[in-house]
Amino acid sequence: MTKPEGELTWKDLEIGAIVTEPGNAAQYKTGDWRSQRPTYDFTKCIECGLCQIYCPEGCIWQNEDGYFEADMFYCKGCGICARECPTRVITMVVEEE
Amino acid sequence: MAKKVGMEVSVAVGEAVKLANADVIAAYPITPQTHIVEHLAELVADGELDAAYIPVESEHSAMSACLGSAATGARTFTATAGQGLELMHEVLYVASSMRLPMVMTVANRALSSPLSVWGDHSDVMAVRDTGWIQIFTENGQEVVDNVFCAFRIAEDQKVLLPVMVHLDGFHLSHVIEPIVFPEQSVVDKFLPPNKYPLPLHPDKPVTMGDFAPPITYPEAKWAQEVNLRASKEVILRIWSEFGKALGRHYSPVESYKTEDAKVLLLTMGSFSETAMTVIDKLRGEGRKVGVVRLRLWRPFPFEEFRQAVKDAETLIVVDRALSFGGPGGPVCSEVRSALYGEAKKPKVVSFVAGLGGRDITPAGFETIINKGIEISQKGSENEFEIFGVRD
Numbered sequence: 001m002t003k004p005e006g007e008l009t010w011k012d013l014e015i016g017a018i019v020t021e022p023g024n025a026a027q028y029k030t031g032d033w034r035s036q037r038p039t040y041d042f043t044k045c046i047e048c049g050l051c052q053i054y055c056p057e058g059c060i061w062q063n064e065d066g067y068f069e070a071d072m073f074y075c076k077g078c079g080i081c082a083r084e085c086p087t088r089v090i091t092m093v094v095e096e097e
Numbered sequence: 098m099a100k101k102v103g104m105e106v107s108v109a110v111g112e113a114v115k116l117a118n119a120d121v122i123a124a125y126p127i128t129p130q131t132h133i134v135e136h137l138a139e140l141v142a143d144g145e146l147d148a149a150y151i152p153v154e155s156e157h158s159a160m161s162a163c164l165g166s167a168a169t170g171a172r173t174f175t176a177t178a179g180q181g182l183e184l185m186h187e188v189l190y191v192a193s194s195m196r197l198p199m200v201m202t203v204a205n206r207a208l209s210s211p212l213s214v215w216g217d218h219s220d221v222m223a224v225r226d227t228g229w230i231q232i233f234t235e236n237g238q239e240v241v242d243n244v245f246c247a248f249r250i251a252e253d254q255k256v257l258l259p260v261m262v263h264l265d266g267f268h269l270s271h272v273i274e275p276i277v278f279p280e281q282s283v284v285d286k287f288l289p290p291n292k293y294p295l296p297l298h299p300d301k302p303v304t305m306g307d308f309a310p311p312i313t314y315p316e317a318k319w320a321q322e323v324n325l326r327a328s329k330e331v332i333l334r335i336w337s338e339f340g341k342a343l344g345r346h347y348s349p350v351e352s353y354k355t356e357d358a359k360v361l362l363l364t365m366g367s368f369s370e371t372a373m374t375v376i377d378k379l380r381g382e383g384r385k386v387g388v389v390r391l392r393l394w395r396p397f398p399f400e401e402f403r404q405a406v407k408d409a410e411t412l413i414v415v416d417r418a419l420s421f422g423g424p425g426g427p428v429c430s431e432v433r434s435a436l437y438g439e440a441k442k443p444k445v446v447s448f449v450a451g452l453g454g455r456d457i458t459p460a461g462f463e464t465i466i467n468k469g470i471e472i473s474q475k476g477s478e479n480e481f482e483i484f485g486v487r488d
Binding site: 016018022 | 194195196197257294295301302303304305306307308309310312313316317319320321323324
């Protein structure tokens with residue numbers, strides 16, 4: 001996108017609001033939807049990857065140390081990873097805390 | 098040489114679509130539109146028209162197939178009526194919002210229930226706000242001419258919108274009329290190939306009808322509104338070019354014997370022709386009456402309409418649809434709104450008549466005119482008058 005969405009005027013849109021940049025949905029910050037965020041105690045992590053498999057957003061990746069962590073640009077804070085984690089690595093906390 | 102032939106108007110629409118060289122026709126048969134797509138199916142099957150004919154399982158699918166077709170830049174046509182138009186409803190918004198040019202003839206039909214296959218404008222009025230350009234026609238020649246104009250308008254780079262051409266079910270769709278068809282070369286010259294600017298193509302992918310959060314949706318809708326309103330200038334230009342090339346002239350609001358007229362009748366569609374014969378009779382009796390016919394329904398031609406009625410004392414609007422529980426016929430409602438802020442305006446009287454194919458005879462129009470004049474002088478307790486219903 002040439003401009004942030006909030007600055008696009010009606011004249012900036014393509015005809016029919018057609019999107020001409022393939023895959024630009026990746027620029028959409030779904031992290032804004034979040035009311036809770038995951039926190040991690042990696043000392044308990046067994047690197048099983050279940051959180052990654054269950055994440056409906058597909059935004060959990062292994063970090064440099066091999067632990068699984070959500071990309072907060074996309075994480076909507078649903079808490080499924082925390083519920084599925086067999087070793088209770090993940091705790092959801094209210095976003096403001 | 099252009100040739101004049103006697104032909105059923107529905108068949109003539111098919112011939113016009115053939116002359117317009119449509120690439121894709123996706124349609125589902127429904128009375129009273131069936132003969133249009135039936136004839137096109139024959140033309141394609143017989144190899145007379147090189148087009149893809151997509152038989153679908155419903156009108157919803159017909160319009161959906163038309164979206165896909167128009168999105169690739171193919172010249173796209175469909176036709177429907179009544180319930181079929183209502184079944185298309187949600188997809189109609191998508192066609193106009195994605196700015197996909199296509200043409201649809203609608204053989205206007207009443208809505209169920211009780212089931213009626215006959216004509217009125219209930220189907221049109223229910224799709225009034227779908228963002229399509231909408232043109233009304235009165236006779237077979239006008240339908241054929243406006244099929245050519247509709248493709249040209251729809252595909253104009255400044256417009257890029259779907260266009261409906263309305264013809265009254267049975268009263269127009271099923272009558273045999275003398276129609277002049279232009280030569281193929283004349284049509285080809287008037288109607289250059291469709292050049293949709295952002296077609297679906299694997300080499301240059303685009304996303305159509307994507308997701309818009311509150312931060313962009315209003316901008317998308319306003320762009321659509323500005324575009325539809327601006328299309329009027331292009332429509333005027335194309336009608337003018339058509340007039341120069343083929344000698345038949347169209348305008349958004351057409352007046353008949355309105356000079357010095359104190360009383361005007363406002364009509365749409367084929368019943369306008371009956372209204373005009375009544376005006377001839379009344380003029381013969383020395384009465385100052387005329388008819389204003391609304392040809393362009395969307396975008397609504399505010400300026401032309403106000404200009405056409407400003408000197409009249411009484412404007413009698415005849416609607417062929419009922420807005421249940423509302424202020425009167427849908428057309429009259431818009432007319433009143435268009436005139437509300439004007440310093441000088443006629444008194445507007447609303448009639449609803451001709452529902453479900455009921456004729457409005459010349460005597461009927463005369464009664465409407467006389468009763469309308471009486472109401473404009475004495476007033477009425479009713480929001481509108483229903484005409485011709487047995488009491």
